[in-house]
Amino acid sequence: MAQPPSKDSAPTPDPLQDQPEDQPDATGSDRPGQPLVAPDVADARQRFIEGWGHYGPTWGVNRTMAQIHALLLLAPEPLDAEQVMSALNISRGNANMNLRALVDWGLVGKQLKLGERREFFVAEKDIWQVTKRIARERRKRELQPMLELLGEIKEVGADSPDPHAQALHQSVGRIRRFAGAADKVLDSVLRADETWFFKIFMRLFK
Amino acid sequence: MAQPPSKDSAPTPDPLQDQPEDQPDATGSDRPGQPLVAPDVADARQRFIEGWGHYGPTWGVNRTMAQIHALLLLAPEPLDAEQVMSALNISRGNANMNLRALVDWGLVGKQLKLGERREFFVAEKDIWQVTKRIARERRKRELQPMLELLGEIKEVGADSPDPHAQALHQSVGRIRRFAGAADKVLDSVLRADETWFFKIFMRLFK
DNA sequence: CAAAAGGTTCAGAAGCTTCTGAAAACGCTG
DNA sequence: CAGCGTTTTCAGAAGCTTCTGAACCTTTTG
The missing domain is CATH 1.10.287 (Helix Hairpins)
Known part of the structure; x- marks a missing residue:
């Protein structure tokens, strides 16, 4: 935060890549310049999550919180803590802390499935x-x-x-x-x- | 940044005090509850600078940068680096760095007085x-x-x-x-x- | 051209925030 | 009430950002 305005004349400010996350690109696609060959779904997910996490801090939520939020935004159905942990490679404590914060902010809802003890989380999608x-x-x-x-x-x-x-x-x-x-x-x-x-x-x- | 929404029911979220800055209150006024006895000018300045510095980070400028900006906003005329340093108790390097950043952001202008080698700084007041x-x-x-x-x-x-x-x-x-x-x-x-x-x-x- | 005044840079220190991992607490269920 | 699956907590570790202070550079002036 708070670097001075970009003076570099590069028209593309910065590729949203943040931490390359040694989870290897699940696809192997090497997206060429042209958008002819659409990048694969897993790759797009990854890029979205990184981008969202990258800009989260400037909205007032920290990076991990934003990444979790992104993950949940893209999830077709509720995820539990375990899934969040392994998808983003973060510790249990970290996941718990940030999930709670997201719930406190009202950006994520807790969901209880009947007959399930685990808690599931859903992002506000609107x-x-x-x-x-x-x-x-x-x-x-x-x-x-x-x-x-x-x-x-x-x-x-x-x-x-x-x-x-x-x-x-x-x-x-x-x-x-x-x-x-x-x-x-x-x-x-x-x-x-x-x-x-x-x-x-x-x-x-x- | 990124604490969860205030759960505490305290209606007055937080006195904008940040670092008490061991520069003693230049006045000695102990502002009572009623605004009958207006707090003194130096005290108000101080409070404003602290407040501005406190919220700067959430705007994307860091605390010191915001404090310098506040100082310049309240200054009736341009200040030089030395004055900024001593008013805020920060080092030369720090002052230089943040002043430059403010200029880069376009929030502060450099002013040269004829016959003066020093640079003076003015905040955009609008x-x-x-x-x-x-x-x-x-x-x-x-x-x-x-x-x-x-x-x-x-x-x-x-x-x-x-x-x-x-x-x-x-x-x-x-x-x-x-x-x-x-x-x-x-x-x-x-x-x-x-x-x-x-x-x-x-x-x-x- | 030496000295002085001011501006800039940067390596290391200090301070904050976030993350981890393990232990503790919780709350069912048999 | 013992056992188990789960969530919560927290002390210390790791990582980032900001700050300092001193060295360095530049420009002016006697």
Whole structure:
């Protein structure tokens, strides 16, 4: 995180490869430049999981959590902890911890099958829901505390002649107005029904 | 990053205090519950810088970078490296590195005063510009590579009877459509003129 | 051109986060 | 209530990121 903006002029920023994961490519296909020969399913899965894991951290979930989420997104049916562990080559503790975190975030649901003691996990597959969940969390954890702080100091320096005090007061004011607006926007969007939201946006930005 | 959603029911999530920074409170004011006695300017500055630094990482800039940015946001006039170093108690190397990163991100500008060899730094004070810069960077670095990956694997499994292949194909399709829409929205917003954007939004979400 | 002032670099230190593996706890079922 | 399959916990290990401080480089000026 926080490298400076890519200065390199390479048009393709970076192949999403992360850790090559010594699980060998289950296929042997060596995808050529042309998309004529479609890469095989297992390969695509792998690439998706790596990509999702790669960008997870910038959404606020760590890499393993994101990989588990990706795995579950692609699973046609619920998986148990054991399956997650072996698919991603992670330890029991790690799997348990991150699965729980995913459940806490509301990105993954626990499912109990009758007559089964194991717990199974299913990902929320509706990406819009996923986005809303994350946005909601981050609003609560980041935007709102910041707003509160800004509210507390918004009057400071209002009527001081000192340029430092004035600069403070003005900056805080500007930021507060902006953050307040953003908060309102977010709130509306998060409350809004998906189709309503999309209808408006699709019209505006098509 | 990536703690699970706050389960604690405490309504005030967390005082933005981060590192108490043994620079003693420059004021001695002990702000009471009521905002009658406004906290003093130096105290407010400090709190703002700490808060900004605290949330920086979730925006993609690290803590020190965010603190420097905050410091510059509140400064009535350009600061040089020395001032940044002593205000935040960081080393020369650290200051240099993070200042440069801020310049690369486009969040801070270098300013040369005539007859001065030192470089001075000014923050972009327009928060909407700041937001756009960050959004633009992240779009380029995260959204677009992901879209490219999704494009490459979008056909995989399309006509396979295997449920794994089908699940893959469907998930990838859903995510790709969503990401594509998000990308278009972002693009429009980023191109758009500030006032235009705000006009529409303020109308929609007031 | 020597000294001074400022900027840059980088190897190692410090600090955080995440992961592992093993032990403990849990909760059925016979 | 013993045994078993499963989940949870946690101390230490591993790995990453960031920070420091000192050496190095560059530019200006007496």
